[in-house]
Amino acid sequence: MTENIPGGRVAPEARIEAPTRGLDTLADARYSTTGDDRKGHVALVGAGPGEPGLLTIRGLRALEAADVIVADRLGARSVLDGLAAEGVELRAEVVDVGKLPGHHAVPQDAINELLVTLARDGKRVVRLKGGDPYVFGRGGEELAYCREGGVDVEVVPGITSAVSVPAIAGIPLTHRGLATTFTVVTGHDQIQSLGGTRDHTVVLLMGVGTLANSAITLARGERGADCPVAIVEDGYGPRQRVTIGTLGTIAHQAAVRGVRSPAVVVVGDVVRLSPYAPAELAASALTAPPALD
Numbered sequence: 001m002t003e004n005i006p007g008g009r010v011a012p013e014a015r016i017e018a019p020t021r022g023l024d025t026l027a028d029a030r031y032s033t034t035g036d037d038r039k040g041h042v043a044l045v046g047a048g049p050g051e052p053g054l055l056t057i058r059g060l061r062a063l064e065a066a067d068v069i070v071a072d073r074l075g076a077r078s079v080l081d082g083l084a085a086e087g088v089e090l091r092a093e094v095v096d097v098g099k100l101p102g103h104h105a106v107p108q109d110a111i112n113e114l115l116v117t118l119a120r121d122g123k124r125v126v127r128l129k130g131g132d133p134y135v136f137g138r139g140g141e142e143l144a145y146c147r148e149g150g151v152d153v154e155v156v157p158g159i160t161s162a163v164s165v166p167a168i169a170g171i172p173l174t175h176r177g178l179a180t181t182f183t184v185v186t187g188h189d190q191i192q193s194l195g196g197t198r199d200h201t202v203v204l205l206m207g208v209g210t211l212a213n214s215a216i217t218l219a220r221g222e223r224g225a226d227c228p229v230a231i232v233e234d235g236y237g238p239r240q241r242v243t244i245g246t247l248g249t250i251a252h253q254a255a256v257r258g259v260r261s262p263a264v265v266v267v268g269d270v271v272r273l274s275p276y277a278p279a280e281l282a283a284s285a286l287t288a289p290p291a292l293d
């Protein structure tokens, strides 16, 4: 594909690999455990939120064919443990690069370099990342580094925590009559500029440390202090817990309950749909017939 650029230059040919489809995906030579294609390769695989059942089939095939798995801690490690518990035997060596929010056991540069070195050695490498590699996951940087290093690389999307963790708490991000839009931001982002009302759902990742500030900022806008908020900690994990309040109360509730990362924060009227919502916030309260006196 070429593109004419104003000024007469022609953009270099951009090649987007056609996705393999249907059963061809499963027959991809890169994921064959029996073939003799030993060319090094990197797959940036989204592990989903940490529950092995939410890994994609293509992701599982990549893990099965891998020589080395370079894994984050959040999401990725629990998927590997869950697969082992279900009797899935992976022959790959696992390198734990131990990335937790705000704590990078191995710096990003070293991870990039490791991927390229392993692939150049002819290894099939899976870079297993929590959620989706392209959602606040630095997947784009790792992909670019591999490409610049001349390494064959692909992205296997994963189920992002931004959508799946609210789902486990019964919260859809859009819902007819309650929300038509959603925005995913991090707690570090400038959320002052986020407009919208309660029908515009806001999802905060990495938002525990900055929750009090975010709540004050969002409450100042059209959402108001009584806008519903949910915090879902450790979605699909052993510490899974849901805390529901409003923009005006949530920081205090989080402090009292000792809310910890990882957690997804959801702001907006869709929170009312959660079965964990207290009666006064529940969606039924919006439509309940007036009390008879």
Ligand SMILES: C[S@@+](CC[C@H](N)C(=O)[O-])C[C@H]1O[C@@H](n2cnc3c(N)ncnc32)[C@H](O)[C@@H]1O
Binding pocket: 049, 050, 074, 075, 101, 130, 131, 132, 133, 134, 135, 136, 137, 159, 160, 161, 162, 165, 204, 205, 206, 207, 232, 233, 234, 235, 236, 237, 261, 262, 263, 264
């Ligand atoms: C660096 S971001 C990576 C997001 C990831 N790429 C994704 O698509 O889910 C890490 C943040 O994701 C959220 N997160 C990921 N997994 C989670 C889980 N199982 N439960 C709650 N929050 C989770 C938390 O907000 C955490 O701080």
